[in-house]
Amino acid sequence: QVQVKESGPGLVKPSETLSLTCVVSGFSISSDYYWAWIRQPPGKGLEWIGTMYHSGSTYYNTPLKSRATISVDTSKNQFSLLLTSVTAADTAVYYCARRGLYGDDSSGWYFDLWGRGTLVTVSS
Amino acid sequence: QSALTQPASVSGSPGQSITISCTGTSNDVGDYDFVSWYQEQPGKAPKLIIYDVSRRPSGVSNRFSGSKSGNTASLTISGLQAEDEADYYCSSFTGSATYVFGTGTQVTVL
Numbered sequence: 001q002v003q004v005k006e007s008g009p010g011l012v013k014p015s016e017t018l019s020l021t022c023v024v025s026g027f028s029i030s031s032d033y034y035w036a037w038i039r040q041p042p043g044k045g046l047e048w049i050g051t052m053y054h055s056g057s058t059y060y061n062t063p064l065k066s067r068a069t070i071s072v073d074t075s076k077n078q079f080s081l082l083l084t085s086v087t088a089a090d091t092a093v094y095y096c097a098r099r100g101l102y103g104d105d106s107s108g109w110y111f112d113l114w115g116r117g118t119l120v121t122v123s124s
Numbered sequence: 125q126s127a128l129t130q131p132a133s134v135s136g137s138p139g140q141s142i143t144i145s146c147t148g149t150s151n152d153v154g155d156y157d158f159v160s161w162y163q164e165q166p167g168k169a170p171k172l173i174i175y176d177v178s179r180r181p182s183g184v185s186n187r188f189s190g191s192k193s194g195n196t197a198s199l200t201i202s203g204l205q206a207e208d209e210a211d212y213y214c215s216s217f218t219g220s221a222t223y224v225f226g227t228g229t230q231v232t233v234l
Contacts, residue, residue, distance in 0.1 A: 038225075045127055046162075046170075046213050046225040059221040062125065100175060109217040110160035110175040116168065 002026040004035075004096050006118040012090075013124050018083040022096030022115060029077045030054045034099035036111060037070060037081045039092040047092075051099055052079065086122045093117040128153065128214055128226035135232040136204045144229045146197040146214030152224055154195035158217035161190060161199045164228075165210045173212075174199060201231070209233045 008020035022035070029035065037049040050060040052070040060068050069082040083090060095117045102108035129147040136142040146153065146161075153159055161174040172181055174190035177197060187202045197216070201208055214226035 045228040046215070048215075048223040048225060051221060051223075061222065095170065097170075100172075105176075105179065107158050107176050107217070109156075109158040109223070110172060110215065111162075111170075112172045112175070112181065114162075114169040114171070 002113060004098060004113060004115040006094060006096050006115045008094075008118060008120065010119055010121060012086055012120060012122050014087055014122055015085055018081070018086050018090060018120055018122075020081045020094055020096075020118065020120070021078055022080070023076075023078045024098075025077075027098075029072060029079065030074050033101055034108075035070075035072070035079050036097045036099055037068075038095045038097055038111070038114075040095070040117070041089070041092040046095075049081065049083075049094075088122050091120065091122045093119050125152070125218055125222070125224045128216060128224055130212075130214060130226040130229045132227070133230045133232065135234055136201075137234045138204055138206065140204050141200060141202045142204060142231065144199045144201075144212055144214075144231070146199070146216075146226045148195050148197075148216055148224070150195060152216040152218045153192065153197050155219070156217045157192065159190065159192060159197040160215045161188075162213045162215065163210045164213060170213070204233055206233050 036051040052058040072079040097111040098113040100108040100110045100112045162170045164170045178190040
């Protein structure tokens with residue numbers, strides 16, 4: 001069964017670095033798909049954080065670009081998110097997701113597989 | 125990049141049809157036919173229900189349909205069922221491999 005699952009500490013102190021991992025199961029992270037992080041603050045909408053390819057190409061949402069880093073560990077079939085200098089505004093449910101695949105009837109510009117998300121609270 | 129605008133809530137009775145709008149700009153929804161819709165239910169992973177404006181992934185009910193006109197995309201749910209009660213989010217490609225999501229719509233089945 002193809003699935004992705006987020007993990008990481010549920011509580012991070014202000015000014016510290018948030019670190020999350022997404023384990024990909026039933027599917028090779030080195031395939032032609034891109035992988036993404038998306039978050040949702042409590043009571044608010046979804047926000048795209050960034051997307052990466054297993055080769056290392058990355059794309060970030062402009063407001064988070066200076067603080068976010070997405071990386072891949074192909075040996076463990078997982079990818080990670082680091083978010084530095086966090087504040088209370090970074091409190092959110094963080095989702096990892098797979099971007100769609102480009103094809104004859106698909107642009108690939110969507111997310112077709114999501115994890116259930118993990119809540120990260122920024123508080124001292 | 126500002127979030128796409130969706131109504132906060134939409135409701136309908138079982139069997140009815142409802143439509144959720146998703147309004148962006150000429151830099152996102154209006155410029156690309158790459159709008160997708162997601163269903164979010166408590167305790168579950170968000171689910172893709174529409175991609176590329178009007179395409180349905182395998183396994184998604186044909187009661188869900190999508191369209192676009194100008195800077196506004198729409199999701200229609202026909203034959204509303206209790207199981208459709210959820211939050212729905214639109215998303216658009218915005219160029220240079222970037223995306224923006226909508227503000228979200230809570231669908232209530234009366």
